[in-house]
Amino acid sequence: MLNDESPVPVADLLAGVRARIADACARSGRPDSAVEVIGVTKTHGPEVVREAWEAGIRIMGENKVQEAAWKIPASVSGPEWHLIGHLQRNKARHAVELFSVIHSVDSVRLIEHLERVAVESGRSPEILLEVNVSGESSKDGLAPDAVPAAVETALGCRALTLTGLMTMAPFAPDPEAARPVFARLRELRDRLERDFGIGLPNLSMGMSHDYPVAVEEGATWVRVGTALFGARPKWKPAPIGADTDDFSGYFND
Numbered sequence: 001m002l003n004d005e006s007p008v009p010v011a012d013l014l015a016g017v018r019a020r021i022a023d024a025c026a027r028s029g030r031p032d033s034a035v036e037v038i039g040v041t042k043t044h045g046p047e048v049v050r051e052a053w054e055a056g057i058r059i060m061g062e063n064k065v066q067e068a069a070w071k072i073p074a075s076v077s078g079p080e081w082h083l084i085g086h087l088q089r090n091k092a093r094h095a096v097e098l099f100s101v102i103h104s105v106d107s108v109r110l111i112e113h114l115e116r117v118a119v120e121s122g123r124s125p126e127i128l129l130e131v132n133v134s135g136e137s138s139k140d141g142l143a144p145d146a147v148p149a150a151v152e153t154a155l156g157c158r159a160l161t162l163t164g165l166m167t168m169a170p171f172a173p174d175p176e177a178a179r180p181v182f183a184r185l186r187e188l189r190d191r192l193e194r195d196f197g198i199g200l201p202n203l204s205m206g207m208s209h210d211y212p213v214a215v216e217e218g219a220t221w222v223r224v225g226t227a228l229f230g231a232r233p234k235w236k237p238a239p240i241g242a243d244t245d246d247f248s249g250y251f252n253d
């Protein structure tokens with residue numbers, strides 16, 4: 001076998017991912033229409049976005065505002081773009097212009113700032129609150145105890161609409177280790193819906209390694225990169241003034 005044999009088409013990998021989602025839905029008594037795949041295209045170029053779109057993926061996830069600012073205008077039009085990575089306040093204005101859903105809202109200050117820039121830019125993004133369920137210090141996200149105050153703030157916004165919660169499980173070799181994290185996010189969501197008398201339909205949880213477990217625990221959005229697009233290239237950051245029509249070699253992480 002040659003090293004440079006052509007990669008498996010995204011459409012075939014997507015069929016496999018959807019089959020595993022359908023199995024997980026069957027095991028947990030959920031309709032598979034309840035789960036949507038977000039194609040995490042970070043580090044990949046517009047040609048991968050096109051392949052994902054043509055395979056039938058309707059939502060693309062990016063984790064960096066700067067990368068998305070180059071990639072989205074250069075990509076096929078049609079996909080919904082979601083921000084799934086940490087958002088700094090100084091990039092919030094750009095974020096509301098690029099993304100229809102921001103999964104990674106992790107502080108009251110960020111909510112207030114996003115509301116201000118969204119009103120100013122005439123945008124009305126959906127937001128999810130990112131929760132650090134596991135309490136790992138390396139993870140972004142609100143502590144579970146801090147979530148009600150953030151919900152309160154979000155409900156007072158007119159430009160932003162809060163539609164759910166997001167989490168990242170700590171990596172462990174056995175995906176079963178993530179199950180309690182996903183279950184606790186769902187329980188927190190259920191409690192917030194009761195306490196505030198609101199609907200929070202979206203649960204963004206599960207990645208390539210653990211999405212079947214997340215689906216069994218109620219995920220509505222799974223964020224899948226590697227299992228659809230292969231290992232991510234390790235690119236260098238774009239040089240200042242780089243030719244933004246040529247994406248090759250510019251993405252970091």
Ligand SMILES: *Cc1c(COP(=O)(O)O)cnc(C)c1O
Pocket residue numbers: 040042063084085168206207208209223224225226227
């Ligand atoms: C990169 C990333 C993913 C996708 O990770 P894979 O393991 O490649 O599926 C999901 N969620 C977030 C927040 C990410 O940054």
